[in-house]
Amino acid sequence: MLRAVLAALVCYVLALAPNPLLAQTSLQSLLQTQKDEVLKPSRASVGAVLDTLVASNLPGVQDFLEKWQERQVVLNTEDGLFYFATGAQGDTLLLQDIDSGASLQAPKSALTDSRPNGGVRKEIAGALVRFQLSGPDIEKRRAAVEAIARAPSADVVGLLQASAQAEPDPALKAQKQRLAQILVARFAPDSAARIAAITGFSGALSLDIRAMLNQILETRPGVAPARPNANIAEILQPGSDALPIAAAYEQLVAADLAPPMISPAQIKETLAQNISAGAVAGIPLAQLAQPDRRIAAYQALVAQGKAAPLVGPEDMTKALNAHVFYLAYIEPDRAITDAARATLQDIETAVAFNKGADLALDALSLASIYFLAAIGLAITFGVMGVINMAHGEFIMIGAYTGYVVQQFVPDYTLSLIVALPLAFAVTFGAGVAMERLVIRWLYHRPLETLLATFGISIALQQLAKNIFGTQARPLTSPAWLDGAWVINDVVQISYIRIAIFVLALLFLGLILVVLKRTRLGLEVRAVTQNPGMAASMGINPDRINMLTFGLGSGIAGIAGVAIGLYAKVTSEIGSDYIVQSFMTVVVGGVGNVWGTLAGAGMIGSLQKGIEWLNPSNTLAAQTYMILFIILFIQFRPKGIVALKGRAAGD
Amino acid sequence: MKRLLEVSGVSVTFDGFRAINNLSIQIGQPELRAVIGPNGAGKTTFMDIITGKTRPDSGTVTWGEKGVSLLAMSESQIARLGIGRKFQKPTVFEAQTVSENLGLALKNRRGPLDVLMYRRSRRDTARIGEIAEEIGLSAQLARPAGQLSHGQKQWLEIGMLLAQDPQLLLVDEPAAGMTPSEREHTTDLLRRAAETCAVVVVEHDMEFVRRLECKVTVLHEGAVLAEGSLSHVTRNQDVIDVYLGR
Amino acid sequence: MPSLSTQTSGAGRKTFLAQHPSVMWFLLALALFTLGVTVLAEATGAGLISTSFVKTLGKTLCLCLVAIAMDVVWGYCGILSLGHMAFFGIGGYAIGMWLMYARTEIIVRDSLLAAPIPPTPQEITDGIGTQIFGVVGSAEFPLIWAFADSFALQLLMVILVPGLLALVFGWLAFRSRVTGVYLSILTQAMTLALSLYLFQNDSGLRGNNGLSGLQNIPGFETVSQDAISIGFFWASAVALGLGYVLFAFVVSGKMGSVVRGIRDNEARVRFLGYHVESYKLFVFTLTAIVAAIAGALYYPQAGIINPAEIAPIASIYLAVWVAIGGRGRLYGAVIGAAFVSLVSSWFTGGGAPDVELGIYTIKWTDWWLVLLGLSFVAVTLFFPQGIGGLFDRLVRNPTPDAEGQK
Incomplete structure (x- = not known):
């Protein structure tokens, strides 16, 4: 390892050392020898100039080539020397000496531009790549590698391989070697080398390799x-x-x-051109509304030599x-296409496997969103038998709380830390208020609760529109949540989704602890199973209902902040999730955290699965999902995790 | 006495809890039978099984001399066979009048189209009058059932059972919450009904059972513990243990 | 006006209408209203009511019809269906397909006849296809348009499609004993699935463009919109009258008794020997069909239908109308639908004056929905009987449920 690095270092130093033979020559004098070519370069002949310049190993060559490519090289006709143009002042141009870098000026009239055309500039870029590939600046080297990857060509293979040898940065070295292999696979003259390179990529997942193999298999x-x-x-x-x-x-x-075929439209046109005295070839116009009469008229025209013969179905089959x-x-070489096909098949198997993993991750993250959105609903439904149609609007309130907090706390991390508990508090308060003011009066009338909460839902939604307007408001996530965890070219998941997953897990744990380990949870479970008995044992169902409703609403607020981080915050953000939340509760089964989890998991993976089968059409995916749920209810009317016996309350 | 209902070897489990454990009971026609037992003995579940509300895990329930199985039938089919059920809590349609309640129960065709085209015939009106007479609600026919007293609602419900012309009546705690004179009336009603059909009364109240003067079946932990006359079963040591001991 | 349907039954019985004076009164009020509008309309009378307002009134009558259907299924049978506006929309689509096809056919035929060579049937069909489906990048007729060229068949579709959908969905839902809030959510899901399906471009019904130009009635090109609108107004009034009589008949007598029994205690009805699922299915399907007929009359007056009209929210609003009007009484549903939809269009149409509060001006176009939502909560809390309940108190008829069974 150490030896390899040392060897690379030695090569690098050698490459930088100027060639002693040409060391005395200046770049200006070199340019003077090819003055016409530099001034009026053509694509066919510029290669010679470039070769001379590159072979000179002069330190200013790369700089000159870059400036030349950018059309900043001028010839001063007064002294016959080349300069770099750096700016203009009225009729004077500011110049820079090519070798010394000294500044001077000259009138515009005395200067002639060297104007390399597009083809020439491409050649210059090609020559530049070798400097950039092994230059001292790692960013430039990276850019050069990327430039080659974007426009792969046969002639840089050797260059790339050589510079990979000398590359000090191990990551970039690997990248260079890999790119070189790709180029070998595509362009090497020796078919054995190509096949070796192709089979070497077996199992690689990245897009560029798949693209390269597909190009070979074009x-x-x-x-x-x-x-x-x-x-x-x-x-x-x-x-x-x-x-x-x-x-x-x-x-x-x-x-x-x-x-060529004669289309019905062409037939009609030909007939129209041959109308004489209200008829075509003796057939009256009125009859031409019948398809077979039209054919007859056309055939008559063909017989008269006025139209090209029809191609009938038999002619077509025969042909x-x-x-x-x-x-x-x-690609003419069979061996190479065979190798490419085998490798591609290999890769595609691996890709399919990884896509499955990616899909599972997507489904998991969607499920955690549904879980967060639905768990509050499930709790209130389970404990109180109340479907809160305004649940979606609590999600919306949570999201807007996050937005408002960001208006006052500019630091995104801090604002998120403030927004989460604040959203919980705000929606908890809203939920308690709603329970005290409305729902309390409607117990045992679940359908009316549904409608009353719907009334609140439309009022809240319109209120949000009046306050925040109809356009989407951003809820920006902190920088550390930007980007994605990239496992490979196929499997990746954004940090926000991971964060939501963690949040969902956190709340799952929290709710389980509250329900199973606290006095409140015990009372909530008692009220869920038998409200009458719970009341007679001294539990105040009013208080439990109020707290449960507040808790359910508070979690909706948290879910709102989470959803707002990756979806735009609008007054409709809640209604986008509410039906899925209902489905989650219904599918999962009422009054059970695990049921909601199972429901969310099922709906999330179902939606992703259907989207995968029919990626072009998310609307259809949702349609099929709902149909599936309606059928699912047939077989498990009480959901996946159903309460049995008398507790089921039937 | 013909055999009307035969329950044999029936078991039901709810979440691991055995509510009914290998239960076998025969009911003849006409017969008055009292089913007693402590809480959780499976009395209500027993009725649920006969009326089709709960499906047993094993065992058979057959009906009539031909031995038709009830297990594959829906609640409404079983009810149409002639099995009427009265719930523990009086369940009459409170928003409808006594007359409407009885009219609903009256033995007639039950299909939606028959019902849609139904006009009350003189015979039906007369039958409703008869039943109202019998349950002592003649004066209340036009009143909404919700305005009746608790006892009157119980009678109305029994009246609705009678209107069905049933062969088997399942009556769950008919005397609960009644005054002594109301109980008297209820006992008479049930005894008279038992002259033509089979009546099974589930009851807690021993005094009420004593007055029915009928065969008694004692249920315990989902199985028959003892069967016979009341004086016979109250002398049974097992029954004494279950009711008084431990 | 519809002929008064009478029930001949046992000797000495009064006719159905005589037994139900409220139906009589309703029909009378509807007839007077129709007459009044006719006298004042542009096409037939004094011209005090504009054609667009006649259309609004005609559409309102259709909404009243779907509202009484909703009242029967919810107020009487206890099924809070959040899908009846979907059936309404299907009715609109079914009739809209014929309207659009026939109208486009006339246009296409006219333009093709201008060419020297007369068109073949295939060319006409292709031309219609391009005209109708060009907007979703297609020219092919999907299978569901197979009957669009026939008015009679498409009318049949108005009844068959929603009827079958309600039958299948209801059978699945009722069979598995889904009730209460669960059932509401399931019907909402069905509605959402339907509207999402229709939003797709390849649904065969022009995706979110919907069907348009429905106010042009083929065969009546020479008749002015003034006359067409009053015609539809009459048709809507007749439909509402017939629907009212039909539902009054259904919810009275023994059927009404069973249906209300199911609402109040489903299990008890079952133990009385009634097959509850069949009754629910009957009510659900019948009301779905009436809703579809209302839709088929509504959309030619509205002129356009698109999938947004079918979205679950529309069905929830329908429930709101019925609740505000007063459930369990047919006239309540009529009052609710008429009142809320007319007031709603008054507020959202800018008819209501803004309220100056000094620092803030309440614009009703913005605040109407807030007011509606809150008043809806208030009605549920304080007036569960709705407007109809107040009405009952006025005419001292406190128990409409007991009506008709003397």
Whole structure:
């Protein structure tokens, strides 16, 4: 290891040392030898200039090339020397000496620009890459590697390999070697080397390698009377999904192997051009509303030589049967495409596996959001039999609380720390107020509670619109929550989602502790199971109901802050989640934390699963999910975790 | 006496708790039977099983001389066979009049279209009058049931059972919360009903059971502990242990 | 006005209407109202009521019809369905498909006939397809448009589609004994699923563009909108009258007794030998069909229908109308729907004057929903009988539930 580093260092130092033979020459004098080429470079001939410059190993070459590329090189016709233009002052240009860097001035009229065109600048960039690849600035080296990765070409392979040898930074070295391998796989002249490089990528997940393999496996469609002698990827059957009949025939027409189809529109046009005395070829116009009469009229025109003959279905079949349709690889070497295909298949298996893992992570994070949104609802529903339609608006209140806090506390971390308990407090208060003012009077009338809370929901939503407006308000997450935990090119999860997952776990634990380990929890469970008995044992159900409702609402507030961090805060943020929350409660089963957890898990993974099956259409995914839930209720009407026996209250 | 209902070897478990444990009971027609037992003996669950509300884990419940199984039937089908049930708490339709309550129960076709097109015939009106007479509510026919006293509601419910022309009546604690004279009336009602059909009374109150003067079945922990006349079962040592001992 | 349906039954019985004077009064009031509007409308009378207001009134009558359907299913049978506006919308879509098809067909045929060669049937169909589905990037007719060219079949669809949907959904839900709040949430889910489905472009119903131009009635191109609107107003009034009589018939007598019994104690009704699920299914499906008919009359007056009209919120508003009007009485639902929807359009349409509070001006377009939400809470808390309850107190008929069974 140490030796390798030392060797790299030695190479690096050697590369930097100027060539003693040319050390005496200045860059200006070198340029003077090729004055015309520098002034009016052309793509075909600039290579020679660039080679000379690069071979000189002069220290200013890279700087000159960069300036040249940016069209800052001028020729002063008075002294015949090249300068860098650094700025303008009226009619005078500010100049800089190429070798010494001294500043001077010259009138504009005396100067001629060197204006390299796009092609030339590309050549210059190519020459520059070698400097940047092994230059002292690691950022420039990185940029150069990325530039090559963006526009891979055959001629930098050797350069890249050489600079990888000398690269001191281990990470960048690995990156260079990898890129070099990619280039070898695509461009190396030796097919054995290419195959070795390709098979070396087996199991790699990254996008660039998949893109490279797909480029090697690029095909073009073709058609021929017989199977051609090419690297055939696939023979296509006309009429299959991959090649519908019409497309196949169009391919034949494009290859001049068959006469073009005459479309109904063309028939109509031809007929319209040949109307004479209210008829076409003797057939009256009125009859031309019938398809078969139109064909007859057209055939008559064909017989008169006034139209191209029709291509009937039999002609079409005959033509199709007489030809072979295929997809051929652009890469002619069979061995290479075989290797690429095998490697790609390997990779795709690995990708599918990792995508499964990614999907599971997505589902988990969605489930934690649903859990947070639904657990408050589940608690109030379980304890009081009350469905709170305004639950979504408590989520909204939580999110707006977070937003308002950020207006006063500019530090995002601090504001989050303030916002979470404050959101809990605000929605706890709102929940208690609502329970005292409204819900308390409606016990044993669950349907009316549902409607009354709906009234509160529309009032709160409109109130939020009146206060905050209809446009979305940002709730910015602290910087340490930005970005994502990238496991590989396929599996990654954003930190916010991880944070929400942690928050959900925290609340799961908290609720379990409150319910199982505290006096309040004992009383809540007693009221859930048998309110009458609980009341006769001295538990004040009023107080329990009030506290439970406050707790459920408070958690909704927390959920609001969490959801607001990754979704825009609007007055509708709550209603976006409320139906899913209801579903979670219904599917999970009432009055049980684990039921809600199971419900959230099921709904989350179901939604992600359906989205994965039908990625283009999230609306359809939601539709199918709801249908599935309706069917699920058929089999488990009381949810996944159902209370049994008399406690079920039926 | 023909055999009407046969429950044999029935067991039910709720979350590991055995509410009914290998229970077997036969009811004949006509018969008056009292079922007694301490709390949690499975009396209500026993009724739930017969009326189709609870499905047993094992065992059979058969009906009539042909031995039709009740287990595959829905509550409403079982009710239409002629099994009427009175709940512990009086459950009459409080928003509807006594006449409407009885009309609902009256033995008639139960399909939605039959009901939609139903017009009350003279015979039905007369039958409602008869039943009201019997339960002592003739003067209350037009009053909403919600305005009746507790005892009157119990009678109305028994009246609704009678209106069904049932073959088997399951009556859950009919005398609970009644004054002594109301009890008297209730006892008479049940005894008269038992002249034509089978009546099973679930009761706590020994005094009330004594007055019914009928065969008694004692349930304990979901199984039959003793069966026979009241004086017979009260001498049974097991029964004494369960009710008085420990 | 509809002919007064009478129930001939046992000898010496009074007719159905004579037994139910409130139905009589309602029909009379509706007839007077219709007559009054006709006399004052632009097309047929003094022109004191603008055509657009006639349309509003006609639409309100349709809303009253769907409200009494809601009242029957909720107020009488105890099923708080949050899906009846979805059935209303399906009715609108079903009739809208024919309206749009037939109207587009006329336009396409006219434009193709201007060409030298007369069009083939296929060309006409293709032209209609391009016109209707161009907006969602398609020209193909989806399968659900198979009957769109036939007025009679599409009318049948108005009844069949929501009827079947209600039948299947109700069968699934009632069979598994889903009741109360659970059932409400399930119906809400059904409604959401339906509206989300319709929002898709490939639903075959033009995605969120919905169906438009429904106010142009094919075959009546020469008739002015003034006359068409009064025609629809009459049709809506007749439908409301018929619907009222139908539901009054259903909820009276023994059927009403069973249905209210199910609302108050489902298990007891079951132990009396009634197959509760069938009754619920009957009420749910019948009301769904009436809701769809109301929708089929509403949307030609509204001119446009899109999936947002089907969203769950619409069905919740329907429940709000019925609750404010007073549940368990049919006229309550009519009062609630008419009152809330008219007041709502007065407030949101800028009809209500702003309130100056010195530091703040209350603009009712912004604050109406807050007022509605809070007044809804107030009604639930303080006037559970709704406006109809006040009405009952005025006419000293405190127990409408006991009505009709003397």
